[in-house]
Amino acid sequence: MGIASTGISHAETGTRQSYDAIVIGGGFAGVTAARDLQAKGKRTLIIEARDRVGGRAWSTTFAGKTVELGATWIHPSQKLVWGEVQRLGIATVTDAHPEFVVASKEGGGYEQKEMAFLDQQSALLARFVEGSQEYLPRPYEPFHREDLLRELDKLTLGDRARQLRISALEQNWVSASTGAYGGGFDRGALTQLAHWWALSGYTADGYHAINSIRPVGGMSALLEKMLARSGAAVVKNAPVTKVVDNGSQVQVTAGGKVYTAPAVVVAVPANVWNTISFAPGLPAEFGRLASESVGVPTARKLMIEVQGDVGRPLVNGAGGDLLDMVIADTVKSARGSLLIGFSVNPQLDANSVSQVQTAIDQVLPGTKVLAVKGQNWGSDPYSKGGWTFRRPGQLLGGLRAVRQPHGRLVFAGSDIATGWAGYVDGAMETGVRAAGLVSELTA
Known part of the structure; x- marks a missing residue:
């Protein structure tokens, strides 16, 4: 998974490498598990491969605004994440409704339609x-x-x-x-x-x-507040390469160092399970889910700055086109409007102004693209795919098996949620469950 420098941040400093629990992955599943383990009195370390926490939730800046290149939305029906937002006192904002729809027309191409x-x-x-x-x-x-x-x-x-x-x-x-x-x-x-x-x-x-x-300040701000309150230690820039379970302790090799704990939560996307060496090896269901993919391997999300006010479109792209969906962002830029684009087309370069301009010309003719910023989640070595969307046979196939402890390892992540898989709430669901299972293993 690569080698990078390692540094401990947040609630704990120093060189301790033995903990009551280790969490691999600093996304919402991992941070939720660490928070709950800390609350149960377990000294917990989060090991994160990237230089940031969040995983497939990533707030960044574009055109002078905070934007999301990963997870974006929450809803009151998603009780765990909504409850967290309320507890932390984070305000929310509701996106304005679209003003018009763009959809395919008979014979090819696109046309503008009324909201009806x-x-x-x-x-x-x-x-x-x-x-x-x-x-x-x-x-x-x-x-x-x-x-x-x-x-x-x-x-x-x-x-x-x-x-x-x-x-x-x-x-x-x-x-x-x-x-x-x-x-x-x-x-x-x-x-x-x-x-x-x-x-x-x-x-x-x-x-x-x-x-x-959306939570005001972005998904990353929400996660950072959760992490700060958790008291968990964090190591960033430390890709995990090896996990060895000897029956009483688990050794985790990350960033050239070895950390130990009686139990480990593996809270990374299912698509990357096969990039970590597990000893003893994992049951076949784990490898099968990883190789089949759970997170969409061609998922791309991009921000598009366009000139002027283009209104609030809702573009429904035709299957196979470069852009599958385009919606208006909640904010404007100094030079015009911000649009959010989604694509599963492997041919799209999500950071190419010229290619995105070609795609926008099809659906919003006369619109000038000024800048783009995108993320190809499939090429990210620590996710190898974007949002969760199971494939045929996975619900009744390997899902139940990978939710069970394997030795002293417990797996978590939105990909294996039985509720809101593909959403932050699903990640949190599995984090809560993993913390409970680890507590039982280490009682």
């Missing part, structure tokens, strides 16, 4: 997940009706579209909310989309509302 078009789109989405109240009646217990899920979990989003005989045009109309989320119609599982739908209250309004509220 979203009713058509919502009806199509509801067809994809029809019956979810029966097969996912308890959204936080997704295995409850395994008998009804068994065949459905084999389906991709594309399989479902073909079952429904949705036209190519209609498929393009919902691509941004289905295929793009899944990394492509023939990658993502129908059951992942249905799970989000169920968690959102089985309605289109609920489903769209979950991506509308």
Whole structure:
């Protein structure tokens, strides 16, 4: 995973390398686990590969504004993260509604549509997940009706579209909310989309509302406050290369140093599990999930500064185009407007002004791109993918197995949440659970 310098920061300094618990990964899952372990009286160390905490949540600056290149939104229905925001006294802001929609037209290309078009789109989405109240009646217990899920979990989003005989045009109309989320119609599982739908209250309004509220100051500010209050020690710039469990202690090699603890929380994305040497080796389910990918491997998010006021568009990109979705940011820049773009197209260079200009010309003609700043999450060695979107067979396949302790190791992360997988709340869910399991292992 590479070698970099190591430094301990936050609540503890010095050279101690033996702890009551070690957490690998400083994202929301890892920080939540460390916070809870500290509260239980466990001296806890977080080891983070990057020079920042946050993982797939990354607040940065662009055009003089704080922007998000990773996780962005929270919602009151996501009880863990919403409760944390309330406890920390962090204000929230709700994104303004879009003013117009851009979507595919018959014969190719794009056209501007009235907002009423979203009713058509919502009806199509509801067809994809029809019956979810029966097969996912308890959204936080997704295995409850395994008998009804068994065949459905084999389906991709594309399989479902073909079952429904949705036209190519209609498929393009919902691509941004289905295929793009899944990394492509023939990658993502129908059951992942249905799970989000169920968690959102089985309605289109609920489903769209979950991506509308942000913590003021950004996701990174929220995480930093959690971390500061936790009292956990942190080592940054220390990629973990080896984890050895001898049955009573676990040795973690990171940044050229070895740290030990009676138990370890592995809170890194599933896609990177195979980049760490585990001894003894992990069960087959772990390697299979990592090689199949859980986080979308071609996920890209980018900020786009454009000239002037372009209003508040909601662009639904056609499957296979360079940009899958474009929305207006909540703030303006000094030179014009800020747009947020999402893409799962491996051909897109998320930092190329000329390439992004070509893509914007298709959907918002006459709009001049001034600057871009993006993140290709698949090329990030410490994530190897973006937001969580399970593949067919993963819900009923390896998910339960990887949530169980393996020796003195407990795994966490949004990828293996049984609630809001793909969201900060899901990461926190697994962090809370991991802390509880570690406490049992070290009692």
